[in-house]
Amino acid sequence: MQKTVIIQASLDDIKQAFREEAMQLLRQLLQAQENSTQQDKEFFTIKEAAKFLRVAVSTIYSYTHKRLIPFFKRGKKVYFKKTDLFDWINSGEKKSKEEICREGEDRLSKRYPQNE
Numbered sequence: 001m002q003k004t005v006i007i008q009a010s011l012d013d014i015k016q017a018f019r020e021e022a023m024q025l026l027r028q029l030l031q032a033q034e035n036s037t038q039q040d041k042e043f044f045t046i047k048e049a050a051k052f053l054r055v056a057v058s059t060i061y062s063y064t065h066k067r068l069i070p071f072f073k074r075g076k077k078v079y080f081k082k083t084d085l086f087d088w089i090n091s092g093e094k095k096s097k098e099e100i101c102r103e104g105e106d107r108l109s110k111r112y113p114q115n116e
Contacts, residue, residue: 044082046080070084
């Protein structure tokens, strides 16, 4: 069973309520458009990837040809996911001498525990 509620409102009140609802819908639409634009920027073209990685475009072509760098290909177009490029850069991280020594010491202590 539905309840019917009758309210008394002036034409100005109705206009104001309509304006507020329209503004809320416009804000939501603008937010959705902004989110869509941000998602579009998650992929780079070859030129954008080269600029991001600070290398020549020819270097990017070489990396893709040798499959050294993660990429997507659609027809003749090549795209790079921004997060994949970050991961690729981080995968090349070299350990410091201290970190290498610490890991070695940890492995040795596990393999040859000292009786205390």
